[in-house]
Amino acid sequence: MYILAVVSVFVSLQSFARPEPVGSCDQRRRSNQYLRDDSDICGYYLCLSKRGGGRSPLLRRCAPGTGVPRDYGVSPRHRDSTNPCVVRTSECLRPRWSGWGPWGACSVTCGTGVQWRGRRCIRGNNCTGQQQESRQCLEPPCLVWTDWINSDSPDSGDGDWEVNIVPPPCSDNQTAVAIECRAITPSGERIPWDGPGQKLAVPCVSPLGIGCLEADNPPVAMAPPGVLTDPGFTSGCLDYEVRYLCPVP
Numbered sequence: 542m543y544i545l546a547v548v549s550v551f552v553s554l555q556s557f558a559r560p561e562p563v564g565s566c567d568q569r570r571r572s573n574q575y576l577r578d579d580s581d582i583c584g585y586y587l588c589l590s591k592r593g594g595g596r597s598p599l600l601r602r603c604a605p606g607t608g609v610p611r612d613y614g615v616s617p618r619h620r621d622s623t624n625p626c627v628v629r630t631s632e633c634l635r636p637r638w639s640g641w642g643p644w645g646a647c648s649v650t651c652g653t654g655v656q657w658r659g660r661r662c663i664r665g666n667n668c669t670g671q672q673q674e675s676r677q678c679l680e681p682p683c684l685v686w687t688d689w690i691n692s693d694s695p696d697s698g699d700g701d702w703e704v705n706i707v708p709p710p711c712s713d714n715q716t717a718v719a720i721e722c723r724a725i726t727p728s729g730e731r732i733p734w735d736g737p738g739q740k741l742a743v744p745c746v747s748p749l750g751i752g753c754l755e756a757d758n759p760p761v762a763m764a765p766p767g768v769l770t771d772p773g774f775t776s777g778c779l780d781y782e783v784r785y786l787c788p789v790p
């Protein structure tokens with residue numbers, strides 16, 4: 542989980558919200574062109590020619606104590622060919638955080654985990670406060686199999702009933718999402734519950750269980766002495782056991 546959390550932080554740090562220029566560079570212009578920073582009045586974008594042709598915006602910072610008018614690029618009184626750092630402002634002297642980036646991936650794929658997001662100091666390097674923050678995230682519940690449960694035996698004389706397990710197999714009253722059943726032969730071998738010759742009163746269904754009435758099936762020829770409680774009766778039920786797939790709260 543720790544490794545996943547670190548990866549999550551890394552992903553988050555890679556996705557900081559970045560300022561964007563307002564508008565785009567005019568590719569045909571030869572004179573200077575400045576674009577406003579959409580998130581900060583203390584910086585701007587200068588359209589510079591790229592090697593190989595074309596012009597692209599590059600972020601520049603205003604001199605300390607000067608800033609860009611908030612209506613730069615919007616009001617016609619500001620021409621986009623003159624340096625926009627024409628306002629004197631103390632705001633551009635103080636360190637400042639960027640906005641928070643998006644939340645990173647949850648540290649787990651099921652159950653309760655943690656996710657992170659980050660921000661960066663976009664003015665100076667003395668921003669106070671946390672660069673990252675975390676929160677709890679909830680993914681679909683984790684699922685885990687119980688141990689195999691065998692709460693009844695054909696020895697009891699009424700067949701084998703692995704239904705309505707007490708106490709309930711899943712903790713905190715969670716409902717099992719799946720069940721598996723298997724049969725145990727008198728020799729101890731585990732075989733599929735739906736093998737030939739096994740007629741069941743309750744087939745393997747979730748969350749009920751599995752049940753076999755003692756008179757349902759023909760006698761079990763391989764039953765060893767002592768398996769049957771009534772000397773006059775020959776049960777055909779094998780001994781079943783069940784396990785449940787439970788959500789983990």
Ligand SMILES: [Ca+2]
Pocket residue numbers: 691692693694695701702703780781782
């Ligand atoms: Ca059983």
